[in-house]
Amino acid sequence: MSANSRLTIAAHALAWIGLYQRQGHEVATSEQIATSANTNPVVIRRLLGELRRAGLVESRRGVGAGWSLARELGSMTLLDVYEAVEPGPLFAMHRTTPDQGCVVGYGIQPAMQGVYEGIEETLRHELARVTLENVLRDVLAAPR
Amino acid sequence: MSANSRLTIAAHALAWIGLYQRQGHEVATSEQIATSANTNPVVIRRLLGELRRAGLVESRRGVGAGWSLARELGSMTLLDVYEAVEPGPLFAMHRTTPDQGCVVGYGIQPAMQGVYEGIEETLRHELARVTLENVLRDVLAAPR
DNA sequence: CTTGTTGCAACCTTCGTTGTTACGACTGCG
């Protein structure tokens, strides 16, 4: 699977902004976050734009502009972030419709749909158990 | 996420072979399965090759050749299939190493690693609860 | 020997993600 680092980078950005604000700063720039994540500022702006649409962060423009949290880290879960940055389902159906004249071709999609829905529900439940506050705590707890 | 249909197609193929064998046939050909799944026989052979390496199916060559189940559908779970056809992890870390001089850049990977491991474990547990027998039963239960 | 099927390599197309450049929009400050 073309595994996806979007959730990782988004969590990185949120933890960074949260920590930076706790150090007394008003806003963080995409440039600073990009340096920490070792990527391009535009990538960060794109991701944070999706988080803004989800109401997790706010942005200011003009001189001294940048990004700030719209809510406390403790009230944000990885599920909020996941839903903001990951559009599609975890598993896909066939790219082309299977043979509807075949018993298996006809019934396989509803059958797998049921399984996949249950799994995604479980995944959401797991993601909802972890707040960004938890993530930041674990980040700071890393041994040096 | 570039969602993946490999698990779906693999389950389709296994259910098809299982049903076909119950109808009294010895082996199924990749051609027949490809017709049902509306794809190319080579795609099916590639997938079934991975399932063979995992010990789920067997293949015979020569005239009258084809694929057969190596075990009962009831003893195969979606986890077996998942592990056979999906190599990588669900979520990826940064593609480039984050800034190790930054507190967040340093601690983010271990923090997310811990979260992701827990989630993958839960996913495996869910997949292990569904046997291919369950899948075939649901396939046949689809209303016409 | 012929025939039908797998095994496998090679290549192309498509698609999603990431990286990069460019430029307009906005705003605080002098």
Place this chain on the structure above:
DNA sequence: CGCAGTCGTAACAACGAAGGTTGCAACAAG
């Protein structure tokens, strides 16, 4: 008002994964 710093966003290239396609060697039943 003009400048400078930053966001907002479009456009495009680079890259990799997955799927589709073709071709052919290997194999085995008859």
